[in-house]
Amino acid sequence: MTDTNSNSTANVKGATVEAMFNEIAPRYDLLNHILSLNIDRIWRKKLIKKLKAENPSHVLDIATGTADLSIMLGKRSKDIRITGIDVAEQMLAVGRRKVYNKGLSDRIQLKRAAAEDIPYPDATFDCAMVAFGVRNFSRPDLGLREIRRVLKPGGKLFVLEFSTPSKFPMKGLYRFYFHSVLPFVGRMVSGHKQAYTYLPESVERFPEGADFVKMMRDAGFEGCSAKKLSFGIATLYGGRHY
Numbered sequence: 081m082t083d084t085n086s087n088s089t090a091n092v093k094g095a096t097v098e099a100m101f102n103e104i105a106p107r108y109d110l111l112n113h114i115l116s117l118n119i120d121r122i123w124r125k126k127l128i129k130k131l132k133a134e135n136p137s138h139v140l141d142i143a144t145g146t147a148d149l150s151i152m153l154g155k156r157s158k159d160i161r162i163t164g165i166d167v168a169e170q171m172l173a174v175g176r177r178k179v180y181n182k183g184l185s186d187r188i189q190l191k192r193a194a195a196e197d198i199p200y201p202d203a204t205f206d207c208a209m210v211a212f213g214v215r216n217f218s219r220p221d222l223g224l225r226e227i228r229r230v231l232k233p234g235g236k237l238f239v240l241e242f243s244t245p246s247k248f249p250m251k252g253l254y255r256f257y258f259h260s261v262l263p264f265v266g267r268m269v270s271g272h273k274q275a276y277t278y279l280p281e282s283v284e285r286f287p288e289g290a291d292f293v294k295m296m297r298d299a300g301f302e303g304c305s306a307k308k309l310s311f312g313i314a315t316l317y318g319g320r321h322y
Contacts, residue, residue, distance in 0.1 A: 305317065
């Protein structure tokens with residue numbers, strides 16, 4: 081009975097997240113950069129720097145959204161093929177236009193798929209990356225196992241995710257911004273009542289730091305690490321499939 085209830089809850093979450101991101105897709109990029117004060121670009125660059133050090137040929141971008149991370153990687157390396165997957169077709173539609181406009185269609189392919197059911201054979205990709213998407217997985221544990229399955233032996237997963245600062249005064253400033261400013265601005269610009277209330281709630285529920293490192297290890301990743309960024313507002317995780 082527990083498994084049935086768990087799967088039912090995951091299915092509901094998956095459908096809710098998909099519908100929400102489809103609705104906010106047209107203004108998603110604008111809001112992302114406004115609400116993060118463009119700091120998210122700095123975090124993404126750190127992820128890409130570490131990923132490029134692995135010298136991958138084929139990279140999987142999970143929960144790619146509008147393909148910001150894929151495009152950033154594609155612009156910085158002409159030798160890497162990138163496959164991006166996401167459950168929200170409207171987000172992918174925006175991403176495909178951006179990829180085309182940047183002249184990257186030959187190296188970046190976007191496909192509708194969930195992290196829990198990646199439609200590629202075992203050992204397909206050299207590296208995988210997720211930016212602000214794991215907390216939206218309907219089943220993070222299953223998603224991580226699927227990512228490991230499609231990685232080649234030796235391949236590495238990089239995860240960039242929001243986290244909560246623990247030290248004064250950043251802790252108080254962060255909570256005020258996340259719970260008051262962000263939901264208000266998000267609702268005003270996107271016209272969606274729930275989306276930017278969901279964001280802080282999903283961040284607070286996310287098993288960050290040592291808890292997420294444990295989740296990665298439980299999924300079979302080794303050499304797992306967590307590095308806090310910008311006073312703990314975000315964390316960059318890494319783990320390798322041996």
